[in-house]
Amino acid sequence: MDKLISTGETNRAIFTVSDDFDRAATIDLIKRADLDDLRNPLFLEHVVIPKIGLDRFIAEHYPENIRQYCGKNFMACQMPIQLSKYLAYLSSKKINSYLEIGVAMGGTFVLTVEYLKRFNGEIDAMVIDMNPPGEHLDWYSENGGNFRYLVANTTEPKAANTVMSRKWDLVLIDADHTEEGCWRDYLMAKEFARLIAFHDVVNELTPGVAAVWKRLKEVLPTSRYREFIEQYPDFTKTAEFSKTMGLGVISLS
């Protein structure tokens, strides 16, 4: 049964979201969607990302109306209101290679790869994670997903060798969330990436990443970075926890 989802206060568009969280249908949706729709953050936020599904372990961080998507499908650890604008921004970039450092269940990875393929053709896609792939990425691999997966801690030489093996068009750093670890991963990637994205740049639960992001913003001209840090208006505001997640991208060439 399909549901009609209005896109918030503006009501600029109404899209249908199927209750069916079938993985193949989700990939198919991205493969077949109109490119103009895929450039539209509202379509991404309200149609595509819900079908990709959201992390179940942090369900309480999501506004109530989107908690229904937690634990479904590929389970991205992301806020749709931020990820949608990040992807729309990437749609205008030439990206033929993508490395995600820290992938968890794979929701962001599968979505990013399939999304970028629509705008750039084939993508050399790779994951580095200290844990082996879960069932979602196994399924993706067996069903047309073309990517490499290195099981490694980013402190290990084999991780550095992989990062430094080529120039990546886009690297997403979303692994060690301490300031030292995130900065180390940034130093490892910075000569080998055209764009580096960071996740959790305003997350008050991960102050280490926020500190790295602050350090970078202090030295980079504003033209060299973009951030996608919008918060849901109905997100529970408390003195301890008022901002969550956030994506930041720096341009290195």
Ligand SMILES: C[S@@+](CC[C@H](N)C(=O)[O-])C[C@H]1O[C@@H](n2cnc3c(N)ncnc32)[C@H](O)[C@@H]1O
């Ligand atoms: C927050 S999750 C990644 C979420 C994913 N990028 C997404 O958006 O859905 C963090 C991941 O980083 C991995 N990780 C944490 N520290 C790491 C390290 N030092 N080296 C490699 N992987 C690490 C964890 O195993 C976990 O899968």
